[in-house]
Amino acid sequence: MTGPLLSVRDLRVEFATRKGPLVALDGVSFDIAPGEVLGVVGESGAGKSLTGLAVIGLLDSPGRIAGGEIRFDGERIDNLPQTRMRLIRGGRIGVIVQDPLTSLNPLMRIGDQLTETILAHKPLGRRQAREQAIAWLGEVGIPSPEKRIDGYPHEFSGGMRQRVVIALALCAEPALVIADEPTTALDVSVQAQIISLLKNLTRRHGAAVMLITHDMGVIAETADRVAVMYAGRIAEIGEVRELVRNPLHPYTQGLMAAIPTLAVRARRLMQIPGAMPRL
Amino acid sequence: MSEIATPPNSASEPARTLIGRLKDNDLLASFLSSKVTVAAGIVTVILFLAALLAPWIAPTDPFNPATNYLSDSFDPPSFIASGDPRFLLGTDDQGRDMLSAILYGLRVSLAIGFCSVALGALIGVSLGLVAGYAGGWTDSAIMRIADVQLTFPAILIALLLDGVAHALLNPANRDESAFAVLVLSIGLSFWVQYARTARASTMVEKNRDYVLAARLIGLSHARILFSHILPNVMGPVMVIATINLALAIITEATLSFLGVGLPPTQPSLGTLIRIGQNYLFSGEWWIVTFPSLTLAALVLAVNLLGDWLRDALNPRLK
Numbered sequence: 001m002t003g004p005l006l007s008v009r010d011l012r013v014e015f016a017t018r019k020g021p022l023v024a025l026d027g028v029s030f031d032i033a034p035g036e037v038l039g040v041v042g043e044s045g046a047g048k049s050l051t052g053l054a055v056i057g058l059l060d061s062p063g064r065i066a067g068g069e070i071r072f073d074g075e076r077i078d079n080l081p082q083t084r085m086r087l088i089r090g091g092r093i094g095v096i097v098q099d100p101l102t103s104l105n106p107l108m109r110i111g112d113q114l115t116e117t118i119l120a121h122k123p124l125g126r127r128q129a130r131e132q133a134i135a136w137l138g139e140v141g142i143p144s145p146e147k148r149i150d151g152y153p154h155e156f157s158g159g160m161r162q163r164v165v166i167a168l169a170l171c172a173e174p175a176l177v178i179a180d181e182p183t184t185a186l187d188v189s190v191q192a193q194i195i196s197l198l199k200n201l202t203r204r205h206g207a208a209v210m211l212i213t214h215d216m217g218v219i220a221e222t223a224d225r226v227a228v229m230y231a232g233r234i235a236e237i238g239e240v241r242e243l244v245r246n247p248l249h250p251y252t253q254g255l256m257a258a259i260p261t262l263a264v265r266a267r268r269l270m271q272i273p274g275a276m277p278r279l
Numbered sequence: 280m281s282e283i284a285t286p287p288n289s290a291s292e293p294a295r296t297l298i299g300r301l302k303d304n305d306l307l308a309s310f311l312s313s314k315v316t317v318a319a320g321i322v323t324v325i326l327f328l329a330a331l332l333a334p335w336i337a338p339t340d341p342f343n344p345a346t347n348y349l350s351d352s353f354d355p356p357s358f359i360a361s362g363d364p365r366f367l368l369g370t371d372d373q374g375r376d377m378l379s380a381i382l383y384g385l386r387v388s389l390a391i392g393f394c395s396v397a398l399g400a401l402i403g404v405s406l407g408l409v410a411g412y413a414g415g416w417t418d419s420a421i422m423r424i425a426d427v428q429l430t431f432p433a434i435l436i437a438l439l440l441d442g443v444a445h446a447l448l449n450p451a452n453r454d455e456s457a458f459a460v461l462v463l464s465i466g467l468s469f470w471v472q473y474a475r476t477a478r479a480s481t482m483v484e485k486n487r488d489y490v491l492a493a494r495l496i497g498l499s500h501a502r503i504l505f506s507h508i509l510p511n512v513m514g515p516v517m518v519i520a521t522i523n524l525a526l527a528i529i530t531e532a533t534l535s536f537l538g539v540g541l542p543p544t545q546p547s548l549g550t551l552i553r554i555g556q557n558y559l560f561s562g563e564w565w566i567v568t569f570p571s572l573t574l575a576a577l578v579l580a581v582n583l584l585g586d587w588l589r590d591a592l593n594p595r596l597k
Contacts, residue, residue: 058494090497097495103488107510116506117496168496 003074004031005208006055006176010068011078013047013054013232021066024050025232028068032176037202037209039223039240041216041255045276046229048212052178054078055210056093057085073175091121094169094207096179096198100162100186104153110137110164111149114171121172136167141197159190163197170201177202178210183218195222216259220244228252231276309591319583326577330386337379338367342544356565369565371554377565380551381573387547388574391461392528396520398466399527403473404509404516410474411481412504422478425471433468437530440464441539457541465530469523476519480512487511514592521585525578532574548574 013025025047032038040048053059055070057077070078077088089095097103105113114133118124124132130149137145140163153161162182169177179198183191199222202209211223219226220240227237228251236249247253254272310316329336355361356369356377368377410421428436444460484490485508493503528548534540535549543550548570555567 056495058491086497086499088497090495095492095495097488097492099488103492105489105493105507105511108507116498120497165492168492 004071005034005036005073006032006210007071008051008055008068009071011051011054011065011070012067013050013059013063014066016062016064023066023232024063025054028229028232028234030227030234030237032208032210034175035203035206035208036225037199037211037223039219039226040210040212040229041214041219041226042229042235043214043276047232048229049180051229052095052180052210052212055178056089056095057082058089087121090117090174091172092174092176094172094174094177096162096165096169096177096182098181098184100165101158103165104161106153109150109152110156114149114164114168117168118171132171133167136171137164139201140164140167140170141193142167158186159194162186162190162194166194166198166201170205170207173205174207176208176210178212180212181214182211184214191218198222216244216255228255306591310587313587315583316587319580319587322576322580323584326385326573326580327389329382330389333379333382333386337376337382339376339379341375341380341383341546355563368569369563371551371566372558377551377569380546381548381570384546384548384551384570385573385577387458387541387545388528388531388549388577391458391465391531391547392524394462395465395469395527395531396524398462399469399523400473400516400520402466403470404477404512406470407474407477408481408504408509408512411478412485412500412508414482418478421474425474428468428471433526434530434533436468437464437534438537438539440467441534445539457545461531461534461540464534465527468530469527472519472523473516476515477512480515481508484508484511518585518589518592521588522582525581525585528574528581529578548577 008031009029011025011028012023014021014023016022028047028051030038040051042048050059050063054065055072055077057080059065065078068078069076072088072093077085080088104110111130111133114136115126115129118129118132119126122129122132134145134149137149142148142160142163148156153164156164162185166182169179177198182198183194186194195218198209198211201207209222211219213219223240225238226240226243228235228243228249230251236243236247236252243252244256247256251272254270258270258272310320334340354370354374356367358367368381370376371380406421406425410418431439441460441464444456444464448456448460490503490507493507498507531540531547532549532552535547536553538553541547541550543554546554551570552567552574555563555565555570558566
C-alpha cells in the first residue's frame with residue numbers, strides 16, 4: 001500500500017463555551033504509515049487523548065472538529081455520518097482505553113463482550129465468533145482460554161483484564177490501534193508485559209499503533225516515531241532515536257532532561273518550569 | 280533448606296456448580312443473618328405457594344354455585360363452639376368457605392400485583408433508560424410528564440384510569456375486563472418511580488468506561504442501552520419492584536374495597552374485606568378479619584423482603 005494509513009492535517013478541535021470557542025487542538029498534523037508505531041507524549045491536558053477521540057469521531061458535545069481533515073486509508077473520516085463511522089470504529093480502528101478495571105462491562109461474560117465485537121464487524125456465525133474469541137484470549141496470553149471465556153471481569157486481575165481489553169481492540173483485526181495510556185492503571189511489572197504483548201501482537205497482525213502515554217521509556221522501547229504535544233499543538237515530531245538523542249524543541253529538551261535515571265545520582269529531579277498556558 | 284510456597288494450582292477453579300455458587304453468595308448470607316428477613320421470606324413463600332396451589336388445596340371451590348349452599352351462610356369458624364367443622368374460617372353471606380375464598384383471593388391479589396408491577400416496570404424502565412441516556416429535551420419531556428403525574432396520589436390516578444376504562448367498556452363484559460383494567464390502572468400509576476430510578480442509574484452508568492468501550496467497539500445506541508446499560512440498572516429497579524409489589528397489592532385492595540376493583544364473583548382480598556365489613560357490626564367478624572389478616576401478613580412480609588433487598592444491594596451500607 002502506498003501513502004499513510006492515517007493522515008491528520010491541521011486538525012483543530014474547539015469546545016463551545018459561553019465566552020466563545022476554546023481551542024483545544026490547533027493545527028495538529030501527523031501521519032501514521034501502515035504497521036508503524038507512533039508514540040504521542042505530552043503532559044496532562046496537552047491534547048493527546050483528545051486527538052485520539054477526534055480520530056475515531058467520538059468527540060462529545062460541546063467539543064467539535066472545527067477545521068482540518070482526517071483521512072484513514074485515503075478516505076476522509078472526519079465528516080462521516082455516525083452509522084458509517086461505527087463500522088470503522090472497532091472494525092478498522094481498534095481502541096484500547098486507559099483503565100481495564102472499568103472498561104469491561106461488569107455484568108457481561110468476557111466471552112460475550114468479545115463475540116459481540118467480532119459479530120459486529122465480521123460476517124461470522126455465533127460459534128465461529130466464539131472460537132475466534134477463544135483464540136484471541138489465547139493469543140493475548142490468558143491461560144486455558146476455553147475455560148476463562150465464560151468468566152466475568154471481576155474474576156480477572158488487572159493485568160489479565162488489560163489483556164482482555166487488548167483482545168477486544170484487536171479481535172476485529174483493525175489496521176490501526178489507538179492505545180490511550182494502556183498501562184497507566186497497571187503496576188510496573190505488568191506494564192512491561194502488556195507493552196511487549198501489544199508490540200508483538202500488532203506487529204504480527206500488521207496493525208499500526210498510535211500509542212498515547214506519559215512514559216518516555218515506553219515510547220523509546222516501542223515506538224518508531226514520536227510526536228511531542230504541548231498545549232494543543234505538536235511541538236516536535238520525528239524518529240524516536242533522533243528525537244531522544246537530539247531534541248530540537250526546547251520543550252522536548254526539557255522533557256528528556258526530566259526523565260529520572262538511576263545512573264546519575266541527582267539531588268533533585270529535573271522539572272520543566274512553568275505550566276501550560278490556560279486555554 | 281528453606282521452604283518455597285507452592286502457588287495454588289491454577290487448574291483447580293472455584294466451584295462453578297450452582298450449589299457451590301450459592302454457598303459463597305453474599306446475598307444469601309445476608310438473607311440468613313437476619314431472623315426477621317428469614318421469617319418474612321418463609322411467610323412470603325407459604326402465601327405464594329398457597330396462592331399458586333389454591334385450586335388443589337382449597338377445601339371447596341368458592342366460585343361453584345353448585346357446592347355452595349345458602350343454608351351454610353354466616354357459619355362461624357370451626358374453632359368456635361357454634362362453628363361448623365367443615366369450615367375452618369367460617370362462611371360468608373353466600374355460604375362460601377372463607378378459607379377457600381381467601382386462598383383464591385390471594386391468588387387474584389398476587390396476580391394483579393405481579394402483572395401491574397411488570398407493566399409499571401416495563402414502561403418506567405424503558406422511558407427512564409431513554410431519558411437518562413438521551414438527555415436533552417427527550418429527558419425533559421419524559422421527566423416533566425413524570426413530575427406532573429407525581430403531583431397526583433397514585434390511588435387517585437388508578438381510580439381515574441379505572442373509572443375512564445369502565446366508562447368506555449361495554450357494561451356486559453365489565454366483570455371479565457376488571458382484571459385487565461386494574462392491572463393497567465395500577466401499572467400506569469406506578470411507572471414514575473421506575474422511570475426516576477432507571478434514569479438516575481443510567482446517567483451514572485452511561486459515563487462509565489465500559490459504555491465508552493462499547494461505543495469504541497462500534498455498537499449502536501440501542502445495543503449499548505439494552506445489552507450493556509440495562510443489566511447494570513436492574514439492581515435498584517428490582518428493589519423498587521419488590522417494594523412496589525406490596526404497594527400494588529394494597530392499591531388493588533383499596534380499589535376493590537371502594538367497589539371499583541374486582542366484582543364479588545371473582546373476589547380478591549380487597550373485595551372480601553369490602554363484603555366482610557358489611558357484617559362487622561352484626562357480629563360476623565370472621566368475614567372481614569381473616570382476609571384482612573392475610574393481606575396484612577402478605578404486605579408486611581413482602582415489604583420486609585424489599586427492605587432487606589434494598590439494604591443488601593446498597594454498597595454504602597456494607
